Amino acid sequence: MTEPAEITDSLLRLKQETIACSRCELSKTRKNVVFGEGNPNADIFLIAEAPGHTEDLAGRPFVGASGQLLDKILAACGFTRQQHVFLSNVVKCRPPGNRTPSLQEAGLCIPWLYRQMELIDPQIVILLGATALRYMAGPAYKITRDHGKWFYCNRRLTMAVYHPSALLRNPGLKRDTWTDFKNVVLKYRELSDPDHVCQYV
């Protein structure tokens, strides 16, 4: 069994490798590689599309308005970034103008994500938004139809939910998203911590 300290050391080494990456053209326009953050032993791994402008400047995932909303959702579930989750993206550098990363960029970058997932070894993977769902699970999946459903992706239990930025653009999606996250809480209790406290579930 791998000790927590070994995981942290391995993850730090992986971070050093990743931030030196120049496999794709996004390395020429980024300010920072956004490796991801959270608990190296987290049982929940949240994966979004790519860093935005604020994340590129800060070098951290989910620090803008959608990050604040994500933190509120996590807090309502009784989760924190520090203890329960690890957050990262399919693509680790910001695409100019916040365009959707190309299939080629995702293909070049995704091995970094797979190595993160191997080290962290989460019980539950949450894909945030349509692009993360498409690049991780394949083009047959649709966020409007498949959000909130459990399925196996790369042999890991996975659920897709709407990206927080979609909720900011369309608050009507919040109700469905809260239903989905309540199911994440139930699954977390089942797989990781039966005593997990969430005042709403």
Ligand code: SF4
């Ligand atoms: S997006 Fe990924 S593959 Fe491209 S330079 Fe950044 S870390 Fe490397």
